[in-house]
Amino acid sequence: PRRTLCCAPPRAAPAMNCRAEVLEVSVEGRQVEEAMLAVLHTVLLHRSTGKFHYKKEGTYSIGTVGTQDVDCDFIDFAYVRVSSEELDRALRKAVGEFKDALRGSGSDGMGQISLEFYQKKKSRWPFSDECIPWELWTIKVNVVNLANEQERQICREKVGEKLCEKIINIVEVMNRHEYLPKMPTQSEVDNVFDTSLKDVQPYLYKISYQITDSLGTSVTTTMRRLIKDTLAL
Amino acid sequence: AMDTDLSSQDRKDLDKFIKFFALKTVQVIVQARLGEKICTRSSSSPTGSDWFNLAIKDIPEVTHEAKKALAGQLPAVGRSMCVEISLKTSEGDSMELEIWCLEMNEKCDKEIKVSYTVYNRLSLLLKSLLAITRVTPAYRLSRKQGHEYVILYRIYFGEVQLSGLGEGFQTVRVGTVGTPVGTITLSCAYRINLAFMSTRQFERTPPIMGIIIDHFVDRPYPSSSPMHPCNYRAGEDNGAVYPSVEDSQEVCTTSFSTSPPSQCVFTVTKAHFQTPPPVVTDTLKVPVMGLAFSHQLSSSRLSYQPAALGVGSADMGYPVLFAGGLNAAHPHQLMGPGKEGGVAPIPSQPAHGTQADQERMCTPLDGVHYSAATPSSSEDTETVSNSSEGKCGSPHDLLETIFIRKVGAFVNKPINQVTMANLDIPFAMFAPKNVELEDNDPMVNPPDSPETESPLQGSLHSEGSSGSSTGNTHDDFVMIDFKPAFSKDDILPMDLGTFYREFQNPPQLSSLSIDIGAQSMAEDLDSLPEKLAVHEKNVKEFDAFVETLQ
DSSP states (O other): OOEEOSOOOOOOSOOTTOEEEEEEEEEEGGGHHHHHHHHHHHHHHHTEEOOEEEOSTTEEEEOBBOEEEEEOSSSSOEEEEESOHHHHHHHHHHHHHHHHHHHSTTEEEEEEEEEEEEEEEOOOTTSOOEEEEEEEEEEEEEEEOOOSHHHHHHHHHHHHHHHHHHHHHHHHHHHTOOOOOOOOOGGGHHHHBOOOSSSOEEBOEEEEEEEEEOOSOOHHHHHHHHHHHHHTO | OGGGSOOHHHHHHHHHHHHHHHHHHHHHHHHTTSSSOOBOOOBSSOOSOOGGGBOOOOOHHHHHHHHHHHTTOOOBTTBEEEEEEEEEETTSOEEEEEEEEEEEESOOOTTSOIIIIIHHHHHHHHHHHHHHTTTSHHHHHHHTTTSSEEEEEEEEEESOOOGGGOTTOEEEEEEEEEETTEEEEEEEEEOOOOTTOOHHHHHHSOOSSSOOOOTTSOOOOTTSSOOOOOOOOTTSGGGGSOGGGGGGGEEEEEOEESSOGGGOOEEEEEOOTTSOOOOOOTTOOOOOOTTOOBGGGTSOOOOBOOOOOOOSSGGGGSOBTTOSOOSTTSOOOEEOOOGGGBOOEEOOOGGGOSSGGGSSTTSTTSOOBOOOBOOTTOOOOOOSOSSSOSSOOOHHHHHHTOOOOOOOTTOOSOGGGOOSTTOOSTTGGGSOOOHHHHTTOTTTSOOOOOSSSOHHHHHHSOSSTTOOTTHHHHHHOOOOOOOOTTOOTTTSSSOHHHHHHHHSSOOOOGGGSHHHHHHHHHHHHHHHHHHHHHHHHTHHHHHHHHHHHO
């Protein structure tokens, strides 16, 4: 079942010029949260600015974005995130729900979480505002179950290395300097940025997730397949 | 064509952006290799000194090194700025790990708006750099430094030299930004052939000395407690160290405009020298090795301030951290007399003949230099020196206070409070010490032991019902008043021995005594129906819980 985690009006499929990136990770259950946060925070680091302060006619100044290192407990990995407790809380809440859903019934440990950046386009009455996505990040997750400590240790390191690759991938995409919404005037700023946080200003975003239903394969087969996948990491 | 030429204002702005971008790039790279977690605070109001709208601290020495390397030039075609990260073992072997290159190529983007698009893209590139510096292999190595090796940096300007990276080195591109005068590219070439030192080798050796993260410290996260004010005391004798500091006070006040480009407003003002430069505060700990501990461990404030060591040339004002040679091979590591314990080992004086090339902390290849940690709020001036001077005197004064110290894990006392007796490490009594103290060493001259059984045996007998003929001995017994590992006397004011003696006679569990047991059994049986009724009421909750387990 698809769940949307931020209040937003329903919208159609992504527009034609919406950039879409897909990342895949295989992780152990207890690594899901940290892996998701690492990816989401890295994307949002690049997609957040300081708070805008509009001044006289058409000019604005930008606040300062601080950053901090985060060490993962279950993965040999560290990442940088924006120093904003509000933003961190929002992401943790979303990732927590995703993790719970992954563990829930009907799941064989596969799912995906999406981070979508959008712009609001005001429509005339009686139509509601449109949300037009311009960038969509999808992280496909495959949860594996490991049998012993040795496999877990290998998994810690392997997932760490994989996440390093993902960070490099994300940075490559960011570096393409492709479409970004035009810097808005004061009246338009809330159509482009999320101005609700007090210390930073990310582009408007929403997070949603999907859990893949079990395909009906027997439990033993699924487990065997997952373990094989881990060793092939 | 004339209309696509850069206006002189734009050209000036662009040069300034590139210059400060280069300086910030160096800061990010070096700070990512200090071995500590970095944390800076977001601020909704622009402070004017945060280039590219990012809170990146400026470590003065690093800026100085970078400016020295650049010598007033900017990266251009064929002239790249490189930051070389290398590893040096305590035996003196060294190996290049990474070369970060800031290059310029000829591909120009004439259409791009300097004060707006270029600026924002440079900001984005710095964010990418923050991310990428954590994913190359050297990051994990640098987080584990301090025990067997240190991480050093070197900045040079000119042609990129990758030959020191060994065969098969890999490259990762951080990003590019097109400008009207060329395209800036930032990349990293890193060694993958860590043949003679794998990360595992260093991971598995548990450090017996090194950086301590004090879990009990209240960490000042950005959005919570207010930052301490920058504590650059202009006018102190430290001001003389960096004459070029003045132009690093250039403040970037940017205003952006959403109107057509012709109305772009961009002002860069040069702040007066008296404006405190951004000094490194907050949680940037002083990575410390072996012989000294920064007092930062108990107050996670750190302000970088040139400590007035008064040792010879002004260059010695900054103790060099990561001075190689932690162990007995270089016993004469000097303790810098920073205030309130902000000490770091500074390399031996030239008189010792060792590491003479490190006497100038500005010498390249010396590694990461920054000034002694001096918490801004420090009032008390504790000094390492046992002499009565409050400040450090001549080098020779320092020499008198040298002692070899291997400080153990979890030590959190500032080094200048440390004496033999209260050294909070395992087997402190066994550490090498000055000769005079040996006479007082109970292990060398043990206290007179009790006449009866061995002291050890005596302490193990309980004084309670099990009785013992050595009950009295138990009280007289003082084996060694040493502080075992993992005991901190600021948490629980007793040592392991005391603790053991105090708690070795707990009272009997009441449920274990037979007559009480029988009583409670009857009571339990009586209360069963009540309990069952309560559980019945909650059966829905239990079912739901069981559901979630499926």
